[in-house]
Amino acid sequence: VTDLAWIDATLTSARPQAVGALLRYFRNLDTAEEAFQNACLRALKSWPQNGTPRDAAAWLIMVGRNAAIDEVRRSNKQEALTDDAAISDLDDAEEELADRLDGSHYRDDILRLLFICCHPDLPATQQIALALRIVSGLSVKQIARAFLVTEAAMEQRITRAKARVANAGVPFETPGAVERSERLAAVAAMIYLIFNEGYSASGETSEIRKPLCEEAIRLARLLLRLFQSEPEIMGLMALLLLQHARAAARFDTAGELVLLEDQDRTLWNQKLINEGMALIDKAMRHRRSGPYQIQAAIAALHSRAAKPEDTDWTQIDLLYGALEVMQPSPVVTLNRAVAVSKVGGPEAALQMIEPLGDRLSNYFHYFGVRGAFLMQLGRNDEARVAFDRAIALANTSAEATHIRMHLDRLMRDSQPSGTTATKK
Amino acid sequence: MSMLYAILCYHDEDFVGSWSKEQDAAVISKLTVVQDRLKREGRLGPVARLLPTTAATTLRKDDPPVVLDGPYAETKEQLLGFYVIDCENLDAAVDVARELGAFNPGGAYEIRPVAMFEPGANAR
Numbered sequence: 001v002t003d004l005a006w007i008d009a010t011l012t013s014a015r016p017q018a019v020g021a022l023l024r025y026f027r028n029l030d031t032a033e034e035a036f037q038n039a040c041l042r043a044l045k046s047w048p049q050n051g052t053p054r055d056a057a058a059w060l061i062m063v064g065r066n067a068a069i070d071e072v073r074r075s076n077k078q079e080a081l082t083d084d085a086a087i088s089d090l091d092d093a094e095e096e097l098a099d100r101l102d103g104s105h106y107r108d109d110i111l112r113l114l115f116i117c118c119h120p121d122l123p124a125t126q127q128i129a130l131a132l133r134i135v136s137g138l139s140v141k142q143i144a145r146a147f148l149v150t151e152a153a154m155e156q157r158i159t160r161a162k163a164r165v166a167n168a169g170v171p172f173e174t175p176g177a178v179e180r181s182e183r184l185a186a187v188a189a190m191i192y193l194i195f196n197e198g199y200s201a202s203g204e205t206s207e208i209r210k211p212l213c214e215e216a217i218r219l220a221r222l223l224l225r226l227f228q229s230e231p232e233i234m235g236l237m238a239l240l241l242l243q244h245a246r247a248a249a250r251f252d253t254a255g256e257l258v259l260l261e262d263q264d265r266t267l268w269n270q271k272l273i274n275e276g277m278a279l280i281d282k283a284m285r286h287r288r289s290g291p292y293q294i295q296a297a298i299a300a301l302h303s304r305a306a307k308p309e310d311t312d313w314t315q316i317d318l319l320y321g322a323l324e325v326m327q328p329s330p331v332v333t334l335n336r337a338v339a340v341s342k343v344g345g346p347e348a349a350l351q352m353i354e355p356l357g358d359r360l361s362n363y364f365h366y367f368g369v370r371g372a373f374l375m376q377l378g379r380n381d382e383a384r385v386a387f388d389r390a391i392a393l394a395n396t397s398a399e400a401t402h403i404r405m406h407l408d409r410l411m412r413d414s415q416p417s418g419t420t421a422t423k424k
Numbered sequence: 425m426s427m428l429y430a431i432l433c434y435h436d437e438d439f440v441g442s443w444s445k446e447q448d449a450a451v452i453s454k455l456t457v458v459q460d461r462l463k464r465e466g467r468l469g470p471v472a473r474l475l476p477t478t479a480a481t482t483l484r485k486d487d488p489p490v491v492l493d494g495p496y497a498e499t500k501e502q503l504l505g506f507y508v509i510d511c512e513n514l515d516a517a518v519d520v521a522r523e524l525g526a527f528n529p530g531g532a533y534e535i536r537p538v539a540m541f542e543p544g545a546n547a548r
Contacts, residue, residue: 006439013438218438224478228494237478269445271539278479278537281514282493285481 007047011040014057015137016222020109021061022068027172029116029162031068033134039064057106107226108174110135111183114219116165118186126161128194133158136215146198146212148205184227188236188292191219195240202396203255206247213244234283235293241276242299245269257398261308273303294323313342330356334369346376364393368403380410428469428548432503437476463545470508473540481514483533485525491518496534504531508538 015036022032039060053059117131129147132138138146144154175183198212220237227233249267252258280300283293298319305311320336334353341349350373353366360366371386387407394400443451462468477495484490507524511517514535521533 009436009439009442013436218442221438221441221476221478225494228478229492234493274537274539275475275479278475278514282479282481285491285514285518 003048007044007052010052010056011043011060012137014060016110016113016135017057017106018060018064019134020113021057021105022064023113024105024109024172025065026068029134029166035064035068036060038067042067105174108180110222110226111175111180111187112171114187114190114223115171115183117161118190119165119168121164121168122161124193126157126164127190128197129154129157130161130165131190131194131219132212132215135219138211138215142211146209148208184223184230184233187223188220188233191216191223192236192240192292194219195243199243202398203251203257206251206255210247213240213247216240217244229286231283231286231288232290232292234279235290235296238276238279238283238296239292239299241272241279242296242303245272245276245303251398255398256401257396259402260302265306268303273300276300276303289322289326291323291327294319294326298323311342313339317343330359331363331365334360334363334366337373338369341373341376346373349373350377362393364390364395364399367393368399368406371403371406375406375410380414384410430506441476459542466545468542468544469546470544471540471542472508472538475537475539477536479537481518481535483518483521483525483535485529485531485533487529489522489525495536496532498532501531508541 018039019032019036022035023029026032026035042063043056043060047053113135114131117134118127122130125147129143132143132146133140140155140158141151143158144151147154149157171179195213195216198209198214198216201209217237217240220233220240224230224233224237245268246260246263248269249263249265250258258264276296277300280293280296283296298316301312301316301319317336317339320332320339324332324336333356337349337352340352350370353370353373356366367386367390371383371390374380374383374386384407387403387410390403391400391407394403440448459468459471480493480495482492482494482496484492507520509517509520511520514537517535521535525533
């Protein structure tokens, strides 16, 4: 490990804490980011000679803040526009700094930093881009690459998001308990969005987008370290780890999506699975269930099965049942129906999804699942209609290809047996 | 007459956690060379790699004992020893810690799942 790589890693891991604290002082995102950049430049000069400070984040906060204050003073002098109020404000802040470097504010600083990225006015894609830029410190180029857009387009997206956040006003007061838990929930949802942005990639882009999954895991770990007793954050972390553990098995060599039941389970990352399981175990001790914990528990049941036929579908059905109560959604019911088809057969499962047709009339998976149930019931003509609809709604070529495989099977099955025989 | 030594490994878990699978494997394979030599010489005891501190639970051996999420973070006490136990789940591990703690109050036990375990070749 070179010194520079070590410094780089230290700067990255200190970033959320440092930018969060600087944002609290300056109450302006651009100033806070600039101050942090300045501090990083100084660190790159100073640390190789003087060694990395014991508390890198505190060092960066102090240096970044002083640099920014000097800057304000200098520009004020140059412009001969000494704003007494502004300067005395900064002096106050300086005194505050001594009290506040003790770490008691870090938790809320980082949470605030993450929370402003989840502003409800921002569309999901902007929330994610902003978080990756500000909190994770990925370059615009890196983010653009992960989102498969040009650098200029991403630059614009982030600038726009920042402007919106600035206009919306950032909540700087220390949050109360209720507010804190609301922020935590919003931030958790955003981290899950980041993960899904990477996870829902197609085969060709999955390598490029993988950093999104890794970054989401890093952010979830950061959050869990700040809120160590929150079972839902443990659940979120477990869910991400358990899903990411399957990454190497999710695409075949041609880049096509491999369904869970067809995946080579020896490719699953056992280390991540173990950590995910340990976190679920830890969360369950709190006896305060929640959607992330339940989804993680479902993922864990899949991870635990060495072969698809070992999967505990009864338990999965129960867990989806609990999730339906907590977070009713047609998509959850659809997922539950898959478990029901394994436990109680396709007829019961089909009945379960029948009422969802209206709400999921544009949802690829609905028609894929429906087609599969109909096919199992031997209602091939209806199955074909559902599969055709699914192909029309497919989001990626991999999804379409997968449905085409079913259609081919239907074609083969419906051919007179003699034809199949001569083919052998 | 020889002495048994424990070597306790400290590092930045974010940094180590950021290694790619390949980088991690490269480090492990180099360490394994040393471990294998020690094993052949009958000098290697158990080796464990722990899961990150986010998976940790701490039993503060106060009266009554308190179970807290997260690693043991105080600096006023020192690491004096460790156990490796085989348990069904975290609940069972906490129970063992409580049982041990009852005979040795004060201080704390940090309970951390083991990610990798090499029993070693009986040193002694």
